[in-house]
Amino acid sequence: MQQLTEIRWHxxxxxxxxxxxxxxxxxxxxxxxxLQAMPEYGPERMGAPIKAFTRIxxxxxxxxxxxxxxDIVIVLDDSLLDIVDVxxxxxxxxxxxxxxxTPPEQVRTAISIPATARIACVDATGIALxxxxxxxxxxxxxxxLIKVAGVIDMDTFKGLLxxxxxxxxxxxxxxxxxxxxxxxxxxxxxx
Amino acid sequence: xxxxxxxxxxGNSVVAEAMRQCKPNVMAAYPxxxxxxxxxxxxxxxxxxxxxxxxxxxxxxxxxMSACIGASAAGARxxxxxxxxxxxxxxxELHIASGMRLPIVMANANxxxxxxxxxHCDHSDIMGARDxxxxxxxxxxxxxxxxxxxxxxxxxxxxxxxxxxxxCLDGFITTHSIDRVSxxxxxxxxxxxxxxxxxxxxxxxxxxxxxxxxxxLGGPYFEFKKQQREAIENARAVVSAVxxxxxxxxxxxxxxxxxxxxxDAEVALVVIGSTAGNARAxxxxxxxxxxxxxxxxxxxxxxxxxxDLAAALKGMKAxxxxxxxxxxxxxxxxxxxxxxxxxxxxxxRVPVVGYIYGLGGSDVKLELMERVFSDLADxxxxxxxxxxxxxxxxxxxx
Numbered sequence: 123m124q125q126l127t128e129i130r131w132h133x134x135x136x137x138x139x140x141x142x143x144x145x146x147x148x149x150x151x152x153x154x155x156x157l158q159a160m161p162e163y164g165p166e167r168m169g170a171p172i173k174a175f176t177r178i179x180x181x182x183x184x185x186x187x188x189x190x191x192x193d194i195v196i197v198l199d200d201s202l203l204d205i206v207d208v209x210x211x212x213x214x215x216x217x218x219x220x221x222x223x224t225p226p227e228q229v230r231t232a233i234s235i236p237a238t239a240r241i242a243c244v245d246a247t248g249i250a251l252x253x254x255x256x257x258x259x260x261x262x263x264x265x266x267l268i269k270v271a272g273v274i275d276m277d278t279f280k281g282l283l284x285x286x287x288x289x290x291x292x293x294x295x296x297x298x299x300x301x302x303x304x305x306x307x308x309x310x311x312x313x
Numbered sequence: 314x315x316x317x318x319x320x321x322x323x324g325n326s327v328v329a330e331a332m333r334q335c336k337p338n339v340m341a342a343y344p345x346x347x348x349x350x351x352x353x354x355x356x357x358x359x360x361x362x363x364x365x366x367x368x369x370x371x372x373x374x375x376x377x378m379s380a381c382i383g384a385s386a387a388g389a390r391x392x393x394x395x396x397x398x399x400x401x402x403x404x405x406e407l408h409i410a411s412g413m414r415l416p417i418v419m420a421n422a423n424x425x426x427x428x429x430x431x432x433h434c435d436h437s438d439i440m441g442a443r444d445x446x447x448x449x450x451x452x453x454x455x456x457x458x459x460x461x462x463x464x465x466x467x468x469x470x471x472x473x474x475x476x477x478x479x480x481c482l483d484g485f486i487t488t489h490s491i492d493r494v495s496x497x498x499x500x501x502x503x504x505x506x507x508x509x510x511x512x513x514x515x516x517x518x519x520x521x522x523x524x525x526x527x528x529x530l531g532g533p534y535f536e537f538k539k540q541q542r543e544a545i546e547n548a549r550a551v552v553s554a555v556x557x558x559x560x561x562x563x564x565x566x567x568x569x570x571x572x573x574x575x576x577d578a579e580v581a582l583v584v585i586g587s588t589a590g591n592a593r594a595x596x597x598x599x600x601x602x603x604x605x606x607x608x609x610x611x612x613x614x615x616x617x618x619x620x621d622l623a624a625a626l627k628g629m630k631a632x633x634x635x636x637x638x639x640x641x642x643x644x645x646x647x648x649x650x651x652x653x654x655x656x657x658x659x660x661x662r663v664p665v666v667g668y669i670y671g672l673g674g675s676d677v678k679l680e681l682m683e684r685v686f687s688d689l690a691d692x693x694x695x696x697x698x699x700x701x702x703x704x705x706x707x708x709x710x711x
Binding site for chain 2: 143144147148150151156157158159160161163182183184185186187188190
């Protein structure tokens with residue numbers, strides 16, 4: 123039976139959701155998985171709400187359509203909670219991972235989500251500002267994803283992250299990104 | 314044997330890679346969404362010295378194709394890429410490229426045409442270029458887009474063909490999605506496509522020739538067109554032979570049509586491009602429930618594989634044809650018309666129903682495929698007559 127995981131990303135343009143979806147896909151490939159990563163393209167402008175989709179599977183992925191019933195939703199900006207139905211179609215045993223300082227119990231009262239689905243919260247922006255010194259929450263969010271849902275391997279992800287960063291940055295930036303992943307992995311809370 | 318490397322890459326990225334590996338001498342291109350990243354990545358290869366190619370930046374697609382025609386007539390291996398309005402703007406040049414028998418290879422990122430403005434996938438652009446005399450291949454996946462680009466080079470330059478070839482991939486769905494793709498080493502691809510040996514090159518000054526000269530009343534215009542038809546008919550055998558050879562090299566199957574479940578299918582869905590995967594995924598589920606359903610994917614659009622379609626669909630109780638393009642005023646979309654024509658000479662009439670779907674990138678949900686198979690089951694059971702053209706999934710009020 124095909125093991126298919128479907129992830130939907132919500133972010134604002136410029137937060138790195140597409141880049142994160144790409145590195146997650148590359149990590150899945152390194153584990154000999156099949157993958158699909160596609161942004162939903164619209165009129166692009168910095169700060170506009172965007173969606174991206176990732177599929178990871180043990181077998182070739184044939185379908186080419188949007189993900190309507192994600193197993194995992196990742197929200198890179200909690201200001202989207204008021205304006206986008208981020209949990210739309212989330213599976214009953216799914217999980218939503220949100221970049222926010224608000225605890226998961228409180229988020230549950232604010233969004234429409236199946237009672238059995240899990241909510242995971244992490245202050246990825248705070249972590250990014252502490253470690254990378256820039257408000258780019260995408261990398262720590264993958265750390266939270268790995269803790270909460272598995273799906274991809276931590277060491278492989280960190281290796282590919284370093285490889286991608288090394289094209290533009292030095293070891294210091296790689297270390298800062300690794301630290302952000304580790305901290306989000308430790309600090310994410312689930313309810 | 315080739316070395317295969319597996320990548321996580323977009324369709325556009327591997328088309329650019331395939332073009333680099335095919336070593337064109339000239340690329341003239343103008344950017345347009347969702348094709349831009351092909352020519353952008355290729356420009357990067359040129360800038361980094363990874364390919365020895367003259368890259369010509371132009372001010373429009375009309376000029377892009379004009380420059381390609383000039384370079385190809387001069388004797389160069391020439392490639393480019395476009396999409397949508399860009400392809401439309403090339404229209405008169407497309408006829409000139411095929412009429413001058415120039416083996417230009419062009420990728421097209423299939424996209425809707427204005428108006429209203431839309432940058433997303435459908436096949437309106439490419440179906441508008443249907444009668445321009447180009448051999449036309451369609452990809453379902455990034456993998457097929459890579460493979461088709463390499464095969465296109467060999468098909469175009471084959472002495473029995475000498476026609477331009479368009480290699481089409483679905484805008485955004487295939488061009489911009491990261492997918493798992495296997496690419497071959499440079500040497501294997503170079504060996505497969507071989508060196509281009511131009512004939513009648515303008516720069517062969519020792520044997521002067523004229524290209525595209527006046528051939529008016531009493532001139533050979535009519536006979537030229539007959540030769541063009543012969544050339545694209547020749548392409549059937551060449552596509553098949555090149556496909557078989559490439560298949561042996563790559564380990565991936567190739568056919569003008571590709572069938573799934575057709576050995577004992579009672580109803581079938583015919584489709585082009587990325588939607589074939591959606592149709593197959595739904596067909597698998599129906600098969601698990603014992604439903605005898607099949608899927609036929611058309612990979613070569615011109616020359617159209619009439620005989621293959623007739624053989625595959627013979628005896629079907631019902632056939633659905635899915636078009637991602639309109640032919641306003643016709644009985645159905647372009648693919649529908651071709652499939653109906655392919656089935657005309659069969660002894661037993663096969664009921665065919667046409668659907669228009671996914672225009673302007675409208676999401677091809679799996680439930681749409683379920684609906685088509687459900688319609689087919691009703692027609693096959695005799696509980697419903699084939700309906701007229703269906704706008705699949707269109708909202709009543711939008």
